Amino acid sequence: MLAACAAEGVLDEPVPLGDFALGLNIVVADNAQKVPISRDATEEEWETAMKKAVADRFGRYEGTRLYNIGISIDGYALAPPGIPVVAAPKSVLAITANVWDDAAQKKLNAEGKQFTVFESLSGDTIVGSGLTRSKQEQMQALSFNAARKVEEWFLQNPEWFGLTEADVAAAKKARADAAKVATAENATPNPVPPPK
Template sequence: MELSGLKARVFGALAALSLLGACTSGAQLGEERAELGNFRLGHAIVVAENAVVGPASRRAEPEAWEAALTAEIERRFGRYDGDKFYHVAIAVQGYVLAIPGIPIVAAPKSVLIVGVTIWDDEAQTKLNDTPHRITVLESLSGETVVSSGLTQSAEQQMQNLSENAVAAIERWIVSKPEWFPPRDEADEGQVAGAAPEE
């Protein structure tokens, strides 16, 4: 059966990207978080049942992607303690979980493509009309420099890609300060004067 337009584009992108290099790791949160005004995470919504599986890829259950990405959204965005709730919705569009290949000659990289929508809970509306596409590759490490297909399980590959995808989502929404109004000055004073947590 012929692939639909979107699925065909995603499949083509996966095929090309799986041969490229790795990207920066999103595993570490860092001591300082980005500035997101009055942001507080509401719901993390992840769907993966329509994901396109790229060429030469291991397969993963949609529920496994949903669990990995949901946990990573909560880990990264749970650090923000504003008073206004926003929901992060992710649709997994496609992925490659690299299988063992011939080192150097044919060592594919793992890839994840997601569509992201941010919802304003109070206004009950989407902040971006169409899902924002984010594509990430696996992080470079001693285990992935040849191919993660040789050294990592599918679960480890999914964790790596989930960390990188959610870090990329954070960078994207930080570039949209108009979406996240700053705290009221009174709130900022209370936060500044609050006793540090033990």
């Protein structure tokens, strides 16, 4: 299980998003609430981390129509160092996302979509990431997972981007097949030389 989660921060193959191309990448963190047991992080640090995650994930799409993404950082907890393993707090991030069709100047979702994400389970985080990761690494991991959730949400609404559900299903299958091939190639053991 830990090996399967080790690819956190590695972008998977993009699923075609129809006519999507990233327009404005807006992130605000001025109302972010910090959980009491948490490392401190500034508005600027959160805005920088989330903007990078959005740009990395959505900047890959080369559609013919611009869509603007707006994300509000609602709350967070960054696991601090020095906490006993038995208490190992989890890092968490809560966001609200919105998307606009730039040319039509129209918001596509009626209400902001809320997401709560955690760091992926790995050998680093199983004992509490405050002991094994810096604040910046925690923020990058949470922002990466949040951007992935936003992408999944977009794929649940293919009509926004000129796609059909069948288009999305085919694209998801192609990505899953590519992931299986990559996993199989990485899992191929080195040949053991015959005994002398």
